[in-house]
Amino acid sequence: MRRNYLYKHILSGAARSIVILSILTVIGCSDELETTSKTSLSSATVFSTEARIEGLANGLYKSLKTANLYSGYLILYGDLRAEDFVCRTENALTGGYVWSNTFTNTTGDIANTWGQLYAAVNNINTFIDGVSISNVISEAQKNHYLGEAYFLRGLAYYHLVTLYATPYTKDDGASKGIPLRLLAENSSEHNDLERSSVSDVYKQIIQDLDNAERLLPESYETNLLNTTRAHRNTAIALKTRVYLSKGEYTKVVDEAKKIVPQTAAPFSATSGVHSALQEDITTVFGGNYTTTESILSFPMTSSDTPLGVSLSETFYANRIDYVLNSSETGIISDKSWRENDRRRSFVVFNQDIGQNTLAKYKKVSPSVDYVPAIRYSEILLNYAEASARTGNVALAVQLLQAVRHRSDETYAFSAENLAAGQIISTIAKEKRIELLGEGLRASDILRKLETFPSKPTLSSMNPISVSPNDDNYIFPIPNSEIQTNSLINK
Secondary structure, eight states: OOOBOOOGGGSOGGGGGSOHHHHHHHTTOOHHHHTSOTTSOOHHHHTSSHHHHHHHHHHHHHHTTSTTTTTTHHHHHHHHTSSSEEEOSSOTTTTHHHHHTOOOTTOHHHHHHHHHHHHHHHHHHHHHHHHHTOSSSOHHHHHHHHHHHHHHHHHHHHHHHHHHSOOHHHHTTOSBOOOOOOBOOSSSTTOOOOOOBHHHHHHHHHHHHHHHHHHSOSOOSSHHHHHHSOOHHHHHHHHHHHHHHHTOHHHHHHHHHHHOOOSSSSOBOOSSSOOBOOSSGGGTSSSOSOOTTEEEEEOOBTTBOOSSSOHHHHHTSTTOOEEEOOSTTSGGGOTTSOTTSGGGGGEEEETTTTEEEEOSOOOOSSOOOOEEEEEHHHHHHHHHHHHHHTTOHHHHHHHHHHHHHHHOTTOOOOHHHHSTTTHHHHHHHHHHHHTTTSSOHHHHHHHTTOOBOOOOOSSSOOOOOBOTTSGGGSOOOOHHHHHHOTTTTO
16 A cells, blocks of 8 residues: 555645645745745756755755644643643643643644644655755755655654554554655545554654664754754654653663763763753753754744744743643652752743743744754753663763753762662653753653643643543544545554
8 A cells, every 4th residue: 555645634625736845835945936836836846956955955844843843832732741731721722632631533733733744744755755856966965855854754753653643662563553654645645544553653763763864964064053954963862762762772772872972971972963961051042042952943033933822922921821830749849859950940930920930932022932852961861761771770870960960060869769779760850850841741651651640720621630541641543634534543
């Protein structure tokens, strides 16, 4: 059976006959492309010049910055399902059903995220096809662009399989996963496609990321490009997350060693982009966003602001749909997170509403915070957990302490918290502190087959707890997909 896809919701009616390349030209391309009729571009025309291909490559990143993806909602969904945020408004459209774990297969957040991820995948597949046969760029340029495309496809499929499929760790990936669409489509002819197994989806993700690692450049000319475009170490970093989700800890260690070669602090990548922790974490957020710690971020500017609602509006100012959970179950109440820890500067009490807010994203009107996708501190903590689980507790302690002591130099973990039987829980808590509001909490709960807990509410929405055997443990296949893909439930 052919593995191809076009999500019908990105085209409707007679417009379904327009080639997907027309969509690509709309997103993030050059002025030259903008002056060309979007409905008359052929594949040969779109890939006819270096400038156009570069514009299309930029467009791939742009396609992942849509409203339900890296404009902010994708980050929200990764945190809201867990215990550290409380809904304070009545606006269920801003992830409210996701926060309360009461979503259904007709919930807009569920359908829109699915559709936008698959639309991005089809853009990427179309780009891969076009660049592969292009004769207007060098082989080095071709490999570079293909590396970026493979990386972005791996990233998109990682989100799809972790959001909508049974966690790999539950049955070694034997469950049905999601449709695996690998060929470009310009019509709805091949919408019908069965779901691949979770294992097969992960195999494809790893294959894409291995290809990306092989083809991507080691670095770019500027810090901005090193932060906002995929390079070799970006692919390696994402692989540590992917293998962690699979529970393949030895492979996490193997990948992490490539960009964390030391066995004691200070840790840093010694080849490719020189990734390392910043001395002060507050410089990672709110500055120019292009520090050595920012492995990949999606940039927002005054001319390219987030679609939908920004993270700064949702968490910090203006709307403030979600505040930090100040009850004993919230991470900000944990006594091991001391007041002198510099990460406490991201917890700000708002006098007007009488609640603690997250202040990692503070730029509003316009909302120009960069949205972090991968940070070096995450890689250190992924490496720490994998090291602990594979018996190297001493290295796990070194990696854990590097992250904590960057923000709280005098903190001393107890011997009990660093012991073999407890250190994994200690690392998990550190991850909640370090990566609060960066969209990674839900994936950690899922891969560990833990329960999504209930939490307090300040609105009319009543959250529920969800265990691994409950229907809402993962996002359901959207009803819109069921209606357009007759094989989705086969």
